[in-house]
Amino acid sequence: MAGATSILYLFAVAIVGQALTPSTFLTTVDQKRLTNVFKAAQPYTDAASAHYSILGLKLLGSPVANAKETCKTVTSLVRPDDVASLYHASAAAAALGNCKVTAAGAEALLGEAIKDTAPVVDIFQAFFALKNLGLKVDNAKVGTALTEAVKKDDTPLSYGYAFLVAAELPNENKMFDSIEDIIAQADEVDDKYLQFEGGLYVTSLIIDGAYKLAEKAKKAPTLSADKVMKFANYFLSRKHVHQLRAACQFVSVSKTLTDNKYHIPVAVTLASPVAVSQTSSVVQVRVTNLMGGSLGDLTVTADSARHLGDEAIVLSKKPFTASKTDSSLYELNFMQTKPARGFYKLTISVVPKKADSRLIGTTGAEVEVKVTTQVSVENVEVGVADKDQTTAARTTKPQRQDQIQHPNKAANAFEADYHQKIVMKFQLKEKVSGKPLSAHQTFVKMTNQKTQQEIIFVAETSGDSYKFDLDVGARASDFGHQSGKYSMELVVGDAVVENPFSWTMADVNLAFPEKTAEKKSGESPYTKKPEIKHVFREAEKRPPAVVSMTFTALVFLPALILLFLWMQIGANISNFPMSMSAIGFHLCLGGVFALYYCYWTHLTMFDTLRYLGLISIPLFIFGNRLLSSIAARRKGEK
Numbered sequence: 001m002a003g004a005t006s007i008l009y010l011f012a013v014a015i016v017g018q019a020l021t022p023s024t025f026l027t028t029v030d031q032k033r034l035t036n037v038f039k040a041a042q043p044y045t046d047a048a049s050a051h052y053s054i055l056g057l058k059l060l061g062s063p064v065a066n067a068k069e070t071c072k073t074v075t076s077l078v079r080p081d082d083v084a085s086l087y088h089a090s091a092a093a094a095a096l097g098n099c100k101v102t103a104a105g106a107e108a109l110l111g112e113a114i115k116d117t118a119p120v121v122d123i124f125q126a127f128f129a130l131k132n133l134g135l136k137v138d139n140a141k142v143g144t145a146l147t148e149a150v151k152k153d154d155t156p157l158s159y160g161y162a163f164l165v166a167a168e169l170p171n172e173n174k175m176f177d178s179i180e181d182i183i184a185q186a187d188e189v190d191d192k193y194l195q196f197e198g199g200l201y202v203t204s205l206i207i208d209g210a211y212k213l214a215e216k217a218k219k220a221p222t223l224s225a226d227k228v229m230k231f232a233n234y235f236l237s238r239k240h241v242h243q244l245r246a247a248c249q250f251v252s253v254s255k256t257l258t259d260n261k262y263h264i265p266v267a268v269t270l271a272s273p274v275a276v277s278q279t280s281s282v283v284q285v286r287v288t289n290l291m292g293g294s295l296g297d298l299t300v301t302a303d304s305a306r307h308l309g310d311e312a313i314v315l316s317k318k319p320f321t322a323s324k325t326d327s328s329l330y331e332l333n334f335m336q337t338k339p340a341r342g343f344y345k346l347t348i349s350v351v352p353k354k355a356d357s358r359l360i361g362t363t364g365a366e367v368e369v370k371v372t373t374q375v376s377v378e379n380v381e382v383g384v385a386d387k388d389q390t391t392a393a394r395t396t397k398p399q400r401q402d403q404i405q406h407p408n409k410a411a412n413a414f415e416a417d418y419h420q421k422i423v424m425k426f427q428l429k430e431k432v433s434g435k436p437l438s439a440h441q442t443f444v445k446m447t448n449q450k451t452q453q454e455i456i457f458v459a460e461t462s463g464d465s466y467k468f469d470l471d472v473g474a475r476a477s478d479f480g481h482q483s484g485k486y487s488m489e490l491v492v493g494d495a496v497v498e499n500p501f502s503w504t505m506a507d508v509n510l511a512f513p514e515k516t517a518e519k520k521s522g523e524s525p526y527t528k529k530p531e532i533k534h535v536f537r538e539a540e541k542r543p544p545a546v547v548s549m550t551f552t553a554l555v556f557l558p559a560l561i562l563l564f565l566w567m568q569i570g571a572n573i574s575n576f577p578m579s580m581s582a583i584g585f586h587l588c589l590g591g592v593f594a595l596y597y598c599y600w601t602h603l604t605m606f607d608t609l610r611y612l613g614l615i616s617i618p619l620f621i622f623g624n625r626l627l628s629s630i631a632a633r634r635k636g637e638k
Helices: 002-016 028-039 047-059 067-076 083-096 106-113 120-133 139-152 156-166 174-183 200-217 225-237 244-256 545-569 580-601 605-637
Strands: 187-189 193-195 267-270 282-288 298-307 313-319 329-333 342-352 365-371 375-386 394-396 414-417 420-430 441-448 454-458 460-462 465-471 484-493 501-511
Touching: 028 047, 028 244, 047 067, 047 083, 047 244, 067 083, 083 106, 083 120, 106 120, 120 139, 120 156, 139 156, 139 174, 156 174, 156 200, 174 200, 193 200, 193 225, 200 225, 200 244, 225 244, 267 365, 282 298, 282 342, 282 365, 298 329, 375 414, 375 484, 375 501, 414 420, 420 484, 441 465, 580 605
Parallel strands: 414 501
Antiparallel strands: 187 193, 267 282, 282 329, 298 313, 298 342, 342 365, 375 394, 375 420, 420 465, 441 454, 441 484, 460 465, 484 501
8 A cells, every 4th residue: 555655656746747845955054155255245345235245144143343343334335415325325234233324415315216207226225225214204105106116117126126115115015916927927947946037136036025025914925835946946056146236135035935924945955975875874864944944843754765777666654763963854774675776766755743834845855865885796717818719718716726806916927919818707796685786887907017008998798797808919009019017907886886996906918919110209190291202104105107197097098988989970069058057057067076076186075065065056056947948949849
């Protein structure tokens, strides 16, 4: 029944998506780093830096050194004619406490800044400057101006400022209804984060203002628990911020999400090392709010632990035990279930012993651990064999007198030349269970003892064993043909191997063949090479000129005979039409034959085709007219 419940739970998680419960929080290291960010702004050169620095330190509970001197610095930075300067200086003074900022004409200046046509940020700064300075505020005027201002500028940032102002007004609940519409404009990233355009400062300002306005209205903000968790994940993903204004607002919203009446995200973090083994079998998780504070007495349960390789469930509904020394720390002896080596994802749920509806993200929290094991190398065989395998390999086995057993080294060195090969076989097994193990990194390293040159090879799996064959002759180039004594080391490592090792197994004397063509030492491969000169074959001896002339005469002899016979018979050329088309056709036809002759003697194919294209146009026109005239004449004779 428990197994079926676990399967259904995992199926539900797969449908909903990845876990939204934060797996980190603002640790003491994070808070110290942020404190240093705020302190780095000193000495202050402008009111804005002083404001964000002093307020950030106050939110983190870190006192400001030399408060009186800091107060004098803040008052000296005030520009009485600038609304932003008055706001930042008054906010810094309020955060310091026992510090008062005075500016002549400030009340009139700030009052005039609150108007219907003013930007929302000006109304925000003027309103809080009046409050910080202890001056009179016309709340009705502020409410009216704020309503008109957000109509003209309805960006999320403007509403963030408006939420913070509305949270301080006595009867301003109209802005509360806008929270849902503004939250809907947030962008979702990777189904895990929600953020607004503008980054960390804008997003934290809006969420901070929304919760403060909800507290004023005494109504829960219209944010679903999933959206709150996605905003919290986004804030924590930006906890390494170094920009002063964004860092201050980030700390402010983090404190708001740890202390409000409606939503408090739960962070479940792995507090122990990720590796779990027989010697370190306890998994510790820390359950806190975003600032690392305790959430009181809780019941923490490991709903399931799933192997990330074969998806096997190794435990279900296993309760954690509360630590006696830390109220936020919970422990589980993970090795009691005897899990196989590998990576596991624990799904954790949290239930407060005293009901608290504010806690969200109490189910589906995930942490990853890995179960490691110690490995041993056994059944080691190292030897030398001939390439053709006709000679049995000369090996050293653990069963023999000269055995190789980890971590010992072979007593005698092996000898191998380029007609032979080095052969090695071994097995990796878990020390506790004795089961065969396959490691991700299994190398054989050969090191020249003289030059310290290292050549690394991969040992291949063969069933439950590993094998390594080194063909000395074929691998000579890898060694640079450097014969000599080499140390042979076996290197084994894996993410789940608790005792990775590098074992010097033996010394091997390798004899390589000499290089066929040695390069000069120190010669650069980019130097100029000698010129390559081609030698062509000498032309064959030509026949005598008499033979060539005789052959030519014989070629033209049929044409001469034809002309002679025409003269004897009496050829009739009177019918030759003496027209332009007839003369042009025969001239073009003769030009084609002349072009063929030129092609045989000196023209290229492309030149010949170009000239032939030019001659073929008049040849076609003259030929067409000549044939048409002959056909017409014959028709007339009939």
